[in-house]
Amino acid sequence: MLTIDQLTKTYAAGDTALRDVTFRVPQGQVVGLIGPSGAGKSTLIRCINRLVEPSSGTIHLGETDLVNLGSRKLRQARRRIGMIFQEYALVERLTVMENVLSGRLGYVPFWRSFTRRFPGRDIENAYRLLDRVGLIDHADKRADALSGGQRQRVGIARALAQEPELLLVDEPTASLDPRTSRQIMRLITEICAERQLPAIVNIHDVPLAQQFVDRLIGLRAGRMVVDDAPERLDEAMLTEIYGAEDWSATDQDDDDPDPDGEAQGTLRLVGTAT
C-alpha cells in the first residue's frame, strides 16, 4: 500500500511542479493519473521512486519511508517498485532476455550481472514472464528488432521481474497505435488484478483511462483537483483539470447534444471507436 502525504516538488529554477499532493493507493488498485502536459504527472511518478527528489512531504510504501533513504537503502526500495516507461526505455542493443533480466540487477552482485550469470530462478521467472506477455519466442532477439507494442510488453516483463509491490506506469501508450494501446492497458490491468498489485498509471488519453482504471486522479498545475471513480468523471471535472473547452464537440456527428450523459457517452465512444 502506498501513502503519499503533502508531497511538494519545487525545481531548482523555481517552478513548482507539485503542491501538497496527498492520497493513498490500497492493494490491487489501479489509479489513473490525468492532467494536461506540465501538470506534474511525470514528476509525481518519479518522486515515488526518487528519480526526482521530492522537496517536502512523505511517501510511504508499506512501512518504508521512501523520502529519507540513503543510497543503498534507496536501491533496495527501488527493487520493490516496478516502472514502465513512455517510449519503452528498453536498452535497445541488448537482447529481450537481458532487458527482462535487468529487472533483477538490484538483487544480484555486480560480477554476476557483469558475466550475465543470473541465478536459475531468475531466468526461469524471466521466461515465465515473457510467456505471460506473449513473447517467449523472442527471448534471444535484440530489443530494437521488436515492434512498439512488443517492446512495451518487454518493458512490462522487466518491471514484473523485480517482483514489485507497486507499479509506476508513465504514459505507457503514448507512442502506440490505438489498438495496441488498448491491449497494453488491458495487460497491465489484468496483471495488477492477478497479483493484487497497486499501480499508478500516468495517462493522457482520458477515455482509455476511464475504461481500464479503478480510480482517476486529476492534476492541474501540480495540485490534485479531481479524485473520483472513472465513471463519475463529467464535463465539470474535465474543465477543472484541463480548462474550459467544449467537451461535447469531440463528437461532431451528433446533432442532438444532451449535456448530461453526453460527456461520458462521447468519451466512451471515442475510446472504443479509435
Next chain:
Amino acid sequence: MTPNASYPRRWKRPPQLVTTRRWRLALPLLILAYLILAVGSLEVDVNRVVEGLERGARFVQGFLQPDFTSRWGDIRQGLIESLTMTLTATVVGVLISIPIGIGAARNLSPRPVYLVCRAIVAVSRSLQEIIIAIFLVAMFGFGPFAGFLTLAFASIGFLAKLLADDIEEANASQIEAIRATGASGWQLIHYAVQPQVMPRLIGLSLYRLDINFRESSVIGIVGAGGIGATLNTAIDRYEYDSAGAILLIVIAIVMLTEYGSSYLRKFLQ
C-alpha cells in the same frame, strides 16, 4: 500461455558480433598470437627505460614549472612564424580549394575536370604533412615559406574534399529550380550552390585554421619553420623547462582557437 509449463533455468547470451562458431574460437587465438609476436619483436632496454624514468620525472617537473624567460626570444620568433604561416596558409588554402572543390563535385563539373580535381585531392590527402614538408624544404630551403606551402597544400586536399562532398549533397531540387530559370553556370553556383554551402565552408575554414596551427608546431622538426623548430632545439638540449613552456603555449593557443572558432561559427550562422 501454459500455466504449469516448466521453463529453462539457464540462458546464454547469443553471440552478437561473430556468429560462426569456428571464428569465435579462432579470432581470440589469432589476436593472442599477434600480440605475442608483436610484443616479442619489441626490444626494450630495461636499464635505459629505468634511467629514462628519472628524466621523465624531470620533464614533468619542467612542465609544472615552465621557464618562459630564458629562451623567450626563440619562442617568440617561433610563435610568430607559426601563427603567420597558419593564417596565410589557411587563407590561400581556402581560396584554392574553392575552385578545386567545385571541380571535384560530380553534379556540377564535366567528367574530365572532376577526375583531375579528385586526383589532386587524393594526392594532397594521402601524403603526410611531414613528408610534404621534407620535400618542400629540400626545394625551397629552410624557413617558414616551406611551412606555409606545406600547410596550404594540405589544406587544399582537406577543404576541397569536404566542400565537394557538401556540394554533391546540396539540395538537388534547388539547383534544378535555378537551372530551370535559364541561369548560366556561374549564376548557378552563385545562386543555388553558394548559399547552401557557404556556412559550412566558413566552419570548415575555421576548423582547418585550428588544424594548421597544430601542424605548424610539428613541421618545424624537419626545418619548415615555426615553433616546432624551437621545441626541437629545446628538447635536444634537454631544456625541459623551456620545452614545457612551449608545450603549454601550444596547448593554450589550441584551446583558444578551438573556443574562438566555435564562438565565431555560432556568431556567423
Next chain:
Amino acid sequence: MSALDTRSGEPTHYSQIWTFRTPRARLALWAGWLALVALFVWCWQVMNEGTLWIFVADAPDQAVDIGSRMFPPKLAYLPELLMPLWDTLNIATLGTLGGVILAVPVAFLAARNTTPSALLVRPVALFVIVTSRSINSLIWALLLVAIIGPGLLAGIVAIALRSIGFVGKLLYEAIEETEAGQVEAVTATGAGRAQVIHYAVVPQVLPAFWGISMFRWDINIRESTILGLVGAGGIGMKLQSSIDTLAWSQVATILILILGTVVVSEVLSARVRRALI
C-alpha cells in the same frame, strides 16, 4: 493585380531598388573582409622577412632534380623495408590498443552523465584530453625518445598518448549523447552505479567505441610511418637515413610502400567499421 488594388486602394508603386542586406550589415561585412586582407598581407610580410627568394626561384630546378633522382624507384630496396614496416604496424596497433585502454576511463570521467564529480574530476579529465589532443604524436615521440631512448617503445607510447585525447573526446561525446530514458529505466530497477553503466550506457556506446577505435587505428598507421624521423622506430627511420644520404630513389620506394600501406589500412578500417555498426 486587381485583387491587390481593391484591397489596398493605393496606387501600386514598388521600389525598384532592392538590396540583399541592410547598409550597415554590408558595411560591417566589407570591413571584416578588408581586415582579413590586411591581416593576411601583414602576416605574409612578417613571415617572409627571412625568406631567401633566390632559393624560391630556384625551386623548380630543384624539383626537377629531385624528381629525376627519385625515378626510377629502387625496388631492390624493398626487402630491407619489410621489417621496419612490420615495426610500424606494431607501433600503430599496440599504440592504439594502449591509447584506447587509457581513454575509456578518461571518457567516463569526462562525460557529464557518468562523471563522479562534475566539479573536481571532470575538469581534470578534460584537461588530460585537451593536452593529449593539442600535442602532435611526432612531438610526443620527440619527447619520449629523449626520455626513454630511441626505439619502438617510444613510438608506441607516443601513439598511445596522442590517441587518448582523440578517442577520449569522441567517446565522451558519445556517452553524453546516450538516451537518458534507458539509463533512467535501469536505475529504476534498483541497480547500482556500475550496473547502470554496464547495462544502460555501455550497450549504447559500444558501436561508437568500435568505430572510433578503428578510425584512430587508421590514422595511427599514417602517423606511425613518420615517427622514425625523430628516432621512434619503424619505416620512418629508413626514410630519415635515405634522406640524410640523399638516396632519393630509396625515398621513392619508401613513399610508395607508405602510400600502399595507408590505402590498405583505410580500406580495412572502413570495412570493419561497416561490419561492426
